[in-house]
Amino acid sequence: MAELAAQGKSPEILFWVGCAGSYDARAIKVTKAFAKILNAANIDFAILGQEERCTGDPARRAGNEFLFQMSAMMNIETINQYKFKRIVTTCPHCYNTFKNEYPALGGDFKVIHHSEYLQELIADGKIRITDEGEIKGKKLTYHDSCYIGRGNDIYEAPREVLNALNNDIIEMKRCKSDGLCCGAGGAQMFKEDEPGNKRINTERAEEAIHTGAEVIAANCPFCITMLEDGIKEKDAQEKVTVLDLAEIIADRI
Amino acid sequence: MIQQILFILVTIIAVWYAYKQYARIWKNIKLGKPVTLKGEKSQRWRNVFLVALGQKKMFKKWIPGLFHFFIYSAFLITQIELIEIFVDGIFGTHRPFASMLGGFYTFVISLIEILSVLAFVATLIFLARRNLLKVPRFQKPEMKGWPKLDGNIILYLELSLVIGIMMMNGADTVLQHMGAPHYHETGAFAVSSWLGPTLFGGLSEGSLVLIERAGWWIHFLVVLAFLNYLPISKHLHVFLAFPNTYFARLTPKGEIPNMDDVTQEVKIMLGLEEPDPNADMSELPEFGAKDVFDLTQVNLLNAYTCTECGRCTAACPANITGKKLSPRKIMMDVRDRMEEIGKNIEANNTTYIAEPKKAEGAVLSKDNYDDGKSLFDFISDEEIFACTTCNACVEACPVLINPLDIIIQMRRYKQLTLSEGPADWLPMFNAIENSGAVWQMNVERDAWKNDL
Incomplete structure (x- = not known):
């Protein structure tokens, strides 16, 4: 972003990669898949690179409001230096903080989650779904992340993205506004569980496996980690793969 | 006759x-803090008609x-x-x-x-x-x-x-x-x-x-x-469902409300604003909710409106997997604590007047109340820290009660006022503070693009 700004250019899209997308080996695959799609669709985009910081989501949810606001204000200062049309992010948590929480701190940005953005690209004909790819013909199920689903009431856009593939889609019993959390939100990703009789991701993985789907489509890096762990625990990794919407689409263009 | x-x-x-x-x-x-309502009145009345009068969410x-x-x-x-x-x-x-x-x-x-x-x-x-x-x-x-x-x-x-x-x-x-x-x-x-x-x-x-x-x-x-x-x-829900749906938050569920009193301090810390030279620094500020006095009146109305149907608890991922957290219990505990305090104040039990405020003829009120207890005597850390903030409880409630809002405020008290909480979170906090990411990494943030 800084390089473009130095040349006096302003891209259309600021791709907000997020911590997971930048550092987590599994989520990096999603980042790359999404970058591949953006390139294929000829989208003029940039990233903040070293200037990007954690949005502060887990800090706020853990109760550490100071750290959240510090991180948020630093991000807002950085982003305010640049011109672009919209922020696109592959992380529901980053999306939610930008959309709902930064405005109170003076950060008014247009932000869109990649599940909605992919739907837009498909609807506008900017990307073409081909009939080839590894996912062709596989049964899919879709896992609603809490912060895209209940948190922001986005249930249809990601499903429309999947519908564009012409694969069989089976819903889990708990879906849409009744979707079951993967167990990572509220900063649970970064701590051990309280005592109980099961892990939340195991519960969700079982439900997903039960549908008989071969691919679980997700839209959140933390859900992916959680679901994959749950599937490994159930020894079902031969039967089911967890993929982000971006990876699924990248496979078919 | x-x-x-x-x-x-x-x-x-x-x-x-x-x-x-x-x-x-x-x-x-x-006993709670007053709230300033945000959002359209028409939307609030819509909720009263659809959710309270029309029972919309009951039919889930x-x-x-x-x-x-x-x-x-x-x-x-x-x-x-x-x-x-x-x-x-x-x-x-x-x-x-x-x-x-x-x-x-x-x-x-x-x-x-x-x-x-x-x-x-x-x-x-x-x-x-x-x-x-x-x-x-x-x-x-x-x-x-x-x-x-x-x-x-x-x-x-x-x-x-x-x-x-x-x-x-x-x-x-x-x-x-x-x-x-x-x-x-x-x-x-x-x-x-x-x-x-x-x-x-x-x-x-x-x-x-x-x-x-x-x-x-x-x-x-x-x-x-x-x-x-x-x-x-x-x-009480037969009456309170109506005001409760009226006062329910209209913003997206994912949003956690901003703490404006923290914003001021953070701005000073980051050098964006000058500290107020006349500020009273004698008392350390307390953040978050320790007791019902720190919660909002809407939180407390929520607690009285709860009819203990347990749809929230049945949908809670933590509760489903055997953890102690039950959103319904959070609401019941807030109500029970409120009742306890209310009774003491009504009886003017002056033994509960906070030590420094004790004086001849002083009357027990919410401003001087101290019975040595708090909400944390009802709700344990184990409960509040098990929440994934997934909003399933909020979604499930037929009368728009929000247990998550209370959980977050109690977490804030633990973290900001007492500096307590799960030790596992410290590395994450430190990483965000020092390296701007949730993990402490020694590679560059955009290293992924090198082998694109």
Whole structure:
């Protein structure tokens, strides 16, 4: 972003990669898949690179409001230096903080989650779904992340993205506004569980496996980690793969 | 005449006592912080009409939703009959609306009767769900003892209301057929026109009048009992669902409200603003919620509105997987704490005046209250830190209660005021603070693009 700004250019899209997308080996695959799609669709985009910081989501949810606001204000200062049309992010948590929480701190940005953005690209004909790819013909199920689903009431856009593939889609019993959390939100990703009789991701993985789907489509890096762990625990990794919407689409263009 | 005097006397006592109780609830809600409402008024009224009056969210579980609707609609429409009971009770008349309204009266009372029968059946099913079928959400630890009894008492009261109506209308029908004085023609009611003769046919006029009067008094006394029982039970939702849906947050569920008092400090810390040289630094500020005084009045209204149905707990991922957290228990605990404080303040128990504020003649109030306890004596760390902030509880609540909002405020108190919380979170906090990411990494943030 800084390089473009130095040349006096302003891209259309600021791709907000997020911590997971930048550092987590599994989520990096999603980042790359999404970058591949953006390139294929000829989208003029940039990233903040070293200037990007954690949005502060887990800090706020853990109760550490100071750290959240510090991180948020630093991000807002950085982003305010640049011109672009919209922020696109592959992380529901980053999306939610930008959309709902930064405005109170003076950060008014247009932000869109990649599940909605992919739907837009498909609807506008900017990307073409081909009939080839590894996912062709596989049964899919879709896992609603809490912060895209209940948190922001986005249930249809990601499903429309999947519908564009012409694969069989089976819903889990708990879906849409009744979707079951993967167990990572509220900063649970970064701590051990309280005592109980099961892990939340195991519960969700079982439900997903039960549908008989071969691919679980997700839209959140933390859900992916959680679901994959749950599937490994159930020894079902031969039967089911967890993929982000971006990876699924990248496979078919 | 004796009946009229008795009626007026009982009514005055019951209404006065109820007034005292509802005033107590009002005062207890006022223990919380006032809120400034954001968002469109029209949207708030929409919620009242759709969610409270229209029961929209009840039908997410359609079987209990339907049965609840029977009881709810019977309750609503029976209020018409109640007006007539008041008129009769005060003036010693008998069903004066019948001659005024004619066929419409027969229709309304018939509708009341049909809904009452449906409500009766629904109540029996609800009793079975609680006591025989052992529906899991009614068997959680927080439902042992009083909450279980409370739920059953209300259902028994509902049964006796319907029995009262059927006694009075049934006996009335038979008396009308006999041409008894005072019992004038009302037209045939849908249920009592056949239930009355079946149950009471062949009885003497004296017995019938006794049954009719007994039914009338049972119905009326149970209504008064209900009015006075609500404020000590979990059943306040029949009234509070309406204000509660009005005051519910309109912003997306994912948003956690900003702490404006922190914003000021962070701005100073980051050098974006100058500190106020006149600021009073003698007392360390407290952040987050330690007790009901720190919660908002809407949080407290939520707690009184909760009818302990447990849909939140049944949807909570932490609870489903055996953790101690139960969103319903959070609401019950807030209410119980509020009641405890309210009682002490009402009794002006001056031993609970905070030490530095103790003075001759000082009166216990929310501003000097200190009984050495807090919400944390009711709600453990284990509970608040198990929440995934997934909003399933908020989504599940049929009357728009938000347990998550309370959990977050309590986490804030732990973190910001006490610097306590799960040790696992410290590396994440440090990483965000020092390297701007949730993990401490020694590669560059955009290293992924090098092998694109």
